[in-house]
Each structure stands twice: as structure tokens, then as C-alpha cells.
Amino acid sequence: MDRRKFLALAPLGAGALIAGRSALAAAPANKRERMLQWLAGKTDPNYTPAAFFLHFGPQYKTGSAAARRHMEYFRATDMDFVKIQFEQTYDRQPNLNTPADWANLKLQKLDFYEAQLQTVRDLVRDAKKDALILMTLYSPYMCAGHCATAPLLHKHLEENPEAVKRGMEILTESQMLFVRACIKAGVDGFYMSTQGSEAKQFSTPKVFANYVKPFDLVAMKEISSSCPFNILHVCDYNAPYSGYEATLDYPGQVVNCNPKLIGKQLALPEIAKMFKRPFMGGLDRHNLLAAATPQQLNEEVQRVVKSAPPQFILGADCTVAGDTDWKRLRQIIDAAHHSGQKA
Template sequence: MNKRERFYAAVAGEPVDRPPLSVWMHFVTPYMDGQQAAERHCEFFRQYDWDLAKAVSDYRHPMPDGMETIETAADMGRITVQSMDHPTYANQIALLNGIRAELGEDWPVIDTTFDPIQQILRHAGFSTMQIILDNPEAAKPMLEAATETVILYMRELEKNGVDGVFYSTRAAAQEDCVQGFTQDAFEELMRPYDLAILEETKGVVRMLHACKSHLDLERVADYPHEVLSWAAHDKTCPTIAEMRPRTDKCIMAGIDQARVIEQSRPEIRHDIDEALAVTGGQNFILAPGCTFGSNAPAHVLDTIAEYGRDWKAA
């Protein structure tokens, strides 16, 4: 199978020669334009021959002129819908188009984006989360603006032929998690906006990434998605074995991104074996539970790439 055939078969739960394999990391690219960032990504994809060309998102949702962070509830009202001409979005589209031009049609191109609260706080700083939680009514126009901006961006991705979107949301993170949400806050400040974006994204493969720890995956079980990703090795999260009977979606997991940088080759292979034993390598994408650290040593990446590609379905 080529990479495109393997990816779409895995997503659909159809037989594959082996599960698709993907690892991603940040390349410190915000100072680059989209084409330069595409070249950096493609070097990494080709070096390890990953099955998915998954781009990271280093360009941040802009803040209003003269505003560095959110200091008051009133500040949230200054954040408005953004044009797709803004460099944040234009550069990311150029990055994705550059990857496609460089790698061709047989390599699935996946973008990464974030829930509306993350869109804002990844620039304003996560220390401002409490202002949102304390002032939900004042936060809603800001979240609506961020949601509309992401929806506009999703339409651009579909027009540009992107295969999938890795949608990172912290909606499933409970209040025991740093930057997690109570059930009430989830229902009011996360769920409506996530659903609006994911409904709009139905033209591509929706890869729902439940980010962080202390996850209640039942919160997002009815979110529209084709692929489910989470940190399955985190002791506060469900395991792959626990989730396989609970979802018919393609599972994307198997590599412990928190420990893998310090793991031996046999330990990495053991984790891969466990994931494949549970899933049979079907309806499954072998991948980390979140972004790899850019300090990952070559032998770690080599082991994942080589061992993952050597596996064959029975």
C-alpha cells in the first residue's frame, strides 16, 4: 500500500499491510515564512519516512495592536475575528501547500489546530485562564470570534486539499489537571465551540486529540471525529486496552511521548508491541500521545521508524 491508501484504510477500519506511522515535533519555525517551514518539515518526513506529513502549528492567533495579554475581563472583548490574509494563517497555508508540492499526492498532509481557548492563550499566556473561568459571559464573544476564525481557516484547508486536521482540545481534561475544566466549565466554555468547529471540518479526516492529563474521554465521545488521539501511557488517562471496546474510531497512540526520549530501544519496541497486540494493527495509527520534544535522539526516532515499518499484519 502507498501512504495515502494505508492512511485512509486505517481510518476506515479496513485491512492494512501495517498501521500508518507518524511522529511530529516543533522546529522553531515562527521566524520562517511558510515555504521555509515546509522545507524543514519535509526534511524530517523524508528522513524517517513517516506515513503522515503532519505539520505543527507555530504561528499564533494574533493579539490586538498594543495588547500583550489578557489582564481584565474587558480585554477579552478586544479579540475579534481574524482575516485569512493575516500571516498567522497565510504562512500556515503556505507551509501546507509547500509540503504537498514537495511530497506529492500519495503522502497524506495533516494540519494541526487548537480549540478556541488554546487559540487565545497560546499567545496571551495560560496564566490568564482564570480570567476566562471567572468571567464566562465576558469570554463568550471572544470565544465566538476565535471559533469563527478557526472555521474560516478550516474552509481554507479544505479548499487547499489537506487530508486531515489534528484538532487539539483540552475539553476532556478534568479539574484535577492543570488548566483542566469542571464539568460546568466544559459545557459552557468548550463543548459548543468545539462542536461548531468539528462540524465545519467534516470535509477532511478529523483527528480529535484529547490533550493533557486526567482525561474523561466520555466528555468528547460524541464529538464528530474519525480518529481519536490521547496520551494513553499517562497513568491518569485510559489505556488503549480500555478504550478499544469503547470506541469504533481509529485510535492514534502507542508511543509514550513523555518517556520515550529516555527509553532504550527494547523499551520502545515493547510499547509498540503492546499497542499492536491490543489493536491487531487495524483501525490504528502508531503515533505518540502528543508532540515529541525536539531533543529526541536519533536512535529513538530510528527505532520507532524501523520497528513500526517492519510490522506486518497476520
């Protein structure tokens, strides 16, 4: 029978059933499709995406063991995308005693990152069909801190930033080898971390503007042109911020930062408006409602979601403690998935 004739003859219940089936057919098939729809602005008023990140034990840092642990965590928490922890950090370089020593920094080539790239390849193989895959990326400035310790790097940048600049160039060149290898392996984007613009970090903002930010942007701009899902993470792990003006023009489809500034608390819609993109966060990584009952958890998630802009991902302001109970994170994520506060 012609479908139009059937609808004309059918009772209202049958028409509603067909409409319901059409809506069901339009539902996302998996987390990958759901997040791609979300990135396109097609938000579900009854479902808030959520994700939390943590470092795993020493036996799960890199290689296939790390990939398996990431998959266990992804499935256990039911988070909405896979975010790979970056564990191939630089070792302390004992020869960095003066600003001039940065010119002799060793360029780490692609083989240095092989164990980390094995994690990437395994996760792309095992998870990409169902979820978006993001790789964590520390900025060259953060990597320089690993090489020299953060206080020594800061001292050298204050004394002679032009000399330190050569080291930043070397670190950026190495980073680009890793970034391009990750893109070739099939990642969908990066969780791009930046530090250096915290309050009172340098004696003048020009140090960040001239010797940190330009090196941040090399990888970030290439990533932005190659990958559909990138999160800008303005990291307050070392120190708090008085404002985010220095990073507002950084690339990234989503921003993740701490709403708490020195002397001020930003509303979540205010952050989204300021950065002109969706916001991820809303929960304090130092607390994460560890002692809350399931009912209190649900109420807090409802409160945060209700205060957030429509295009929003529930998460923490940074990586949570490694011993955080996965079941507790699953409860928080489940509450976000059933929030229904933006109808």
C-alpha cells in the first residue's frame, strides 16, 4: 500500500509508531557518530557527553599494555571518546646549566616516540570504528620543563630568552615528527596542553608572547587543519591564572580550563563565549565528589549541566588522580548521559 494512504487510514498510534521508528533510525550508531554529530552542533537535550582522564600505573605507560589499559578504562567508565595519555616524556638533561646550553639540546627523532606510537596504532585499530581517538600533546614549553625542571627553565627564560629559543625550536621540530606520525596513524585529534601564561609566571607577558606561544602554535595550527576534534587544555597544574586572554586565539574545537581564576569564578557559558567554542569541564579534579552518595552525585551533575551552555562536555579541569575509583567516574558519566537538563 502507498505509505501516504496507509498513514491516512491508520490510527494515530500507528503514525506515532512510524515517527518513533524514524527517530530511532536517526539515533547515533555509536560514540564516534554521536560525538561527530555533537561537533556539528547537533546536541541531544537528554544526553551530555562526558570524559575524565587519568594516568595508569607504570606497567601501563606505553606500548600495547597501555593500549589495553586505555580500552579497559574506556569501557569501564563509558566515556564518550578515547583520550591517550602522553607518557614518552623527556628525561632531565644535566647539561642545561646556562641559557646558552639550550642550543645543544638533543633532537629526539621518531624512534624516541615508538613505544607511544605503538599505543596509538593499537587504539586506532581497536577503537576508532566506535569512538573518536585523541592523543595528548604537551607544549614545547612543558617539554622544556621536563628537560631542565620548571624553575630552571623559568630562570633561563628570564635571563636570556633568545638563547633558550634555540632549545624551543629543537623541541618543536621533534614534536612535529610525533604529531605527523599520530595523524598518519589515524588519530582524530589532540588534547593540546599549554602552560606559561599563568599569573605572575614571568616578569613581563612578552616572555610568553614571544618565546612560548609561537612554539605552542606550530603544532596546534597543523593539527587544526588536519583533525576534526581537538581540545585546547589551558593547564593550571603548576599555578593558577588571573585570566585567559593570552590563549583565547589558540586553535581547538573545544576548550578545557579551570573556571576558578584568582579572585574570580567564571560561569561556564562565560568561558564558552570568551573562547568562542564549546567548553569541557565543570567538576573540580581535586574533589570529584569522592564521598558523595549516588543521589548526591546525580544532583551535582544535574546542577553543573543545568548551568552549562547547550554544547558542553562534562569533565574535570585537568587529569584526575591515578587512584580515582573507576566506578565513581562511571556513576558521574552515567548521570551526565541521563541529565536531560537542556530540553
